[in-house]
Amino acid sequence: MQVAICTDIHGNRHAFEAVIAAAEQAGAEELWCLGDLVGYGAEPDACVALAAEHAAICLAGNHDLAVVEVLSLDDFSRGAALAARWTQEVISDETRQFLLSLSPAGQGEGFGLFHASPRDPIWEYVLSGLTAELCFDSTDFRVSFIGHSHVALSFHRPEGFPAAGSTQREGIELDLTQGDWLINPGSTGQPRDGDPRAAWLLLDTQRQVCTYQRAEYDIAGAQAAIRAARLPDSLAERLQYGQ
Template identity: 65%
Template sequence: MMRVAVVSDIHGNRHALEAVLDAVEAVTADELWCLGDIVGYGADPDACVALIRRYATVSLVGNHDLAVRGDLPLDEFSRGAELAARWTREQISQESLDYLAQLEPQKLDEAVGLYHASPRDPVWEYVLSPLQAELCIDVLRHRVACVGHSHIALSFTRGAGAPATGETRAADTFLDLSTGEWLLNPGSVGQPRDGDPRAAWLLLDTDCWTAAYHRTDYDVAGAAAAIRQARLPDSLAERLPHGQ
């Protein structure tokens, strides 16, 4: 049995990532896949890169990682994201940068397609509607794919002869993926935006073709305090307890 824990959008939140890694260990997943944005809004970029480097079998690069690498112009980001990226560039170690530099925004040689954002645009597209999902499924090379980027735990599916449908997914939702085409978003580890402040992740079984959505409690106050101590924008700390 191949059980894979899928995580995304860690955003330098060491407190959340450590809690998720403990939860993943408890369910004895065979591998860990990261869909990108290891760094970003949070105060612990090096710690998060080190943990992903140690534990992840597969790791993608996200748009915030690309910004810190210098591959995307910062004026394409919101003011808070731009300030966080500038701070991260100043703080991150060369070793962490070297790791980020070798990552790509998609990986197509696993049992499922893996994209930071979407199959149509692996860096920037937010897949949030059935219409977007329909267009993405049209170009999929795999029957099942995982995407991140939106910070929202959700899934879209399309059966034979039917349009794509989708919805947000709460903790402990279990999906049978044995038929149809699927786009799965595990949600965000470090900065969820679906109203649930707990760290989000997905357990995917590629033998039985099932998926289970998980949420893990973590030290939100500690993560917020670290952001404030680093003198990052206060809004990045304020949103954590609200999952927004």
């Protein structure tokens, strides 16, 4: 089965729509979303509606859980907290109920799915080989997909060797048949790896191969929505730089 995997949408409807269209064009039969449907962007209801319509699996991210008051905003940066409070005020009851129904961890076709990490599905950033090593030891899944860091990257632990990782670019294909893997498709709605295009991943579940993907989207439209909502301008500005 061909599966599109995305994460960290953050209320960016334009980016999410572009990824859904690109995934359909690539022949994806299912869409899996690893969380943070809402957060920094200005169209949370639209993003949740898209996930409800298109995603076969959808996880909760830390921003989703904060917006429905499962998590405290005390642990969020100023900009993230301001955006979360705004989102709390504007979302519909349907959006709120959908977010409340989600979990930060799951599985699909034998693969582990976590918003942040297998060890801590809500908060942990997997950005080093040591952290990846600890995550591998905490889960029975040989291959897991994660989000949260907004960076397209992967960590691999071959049999008998320590874990090592690297950032990944569009078109890179990974053979997942050997060893342990942690794979982050990168952020759809707010990439932070220097590439402003919406990030996603195409997984062939039978061949156990995945390919990093990017989709062009209307960045100016997403920025205009943020500014119209009077959210911090930095949230709009950063989109054009992928930072």
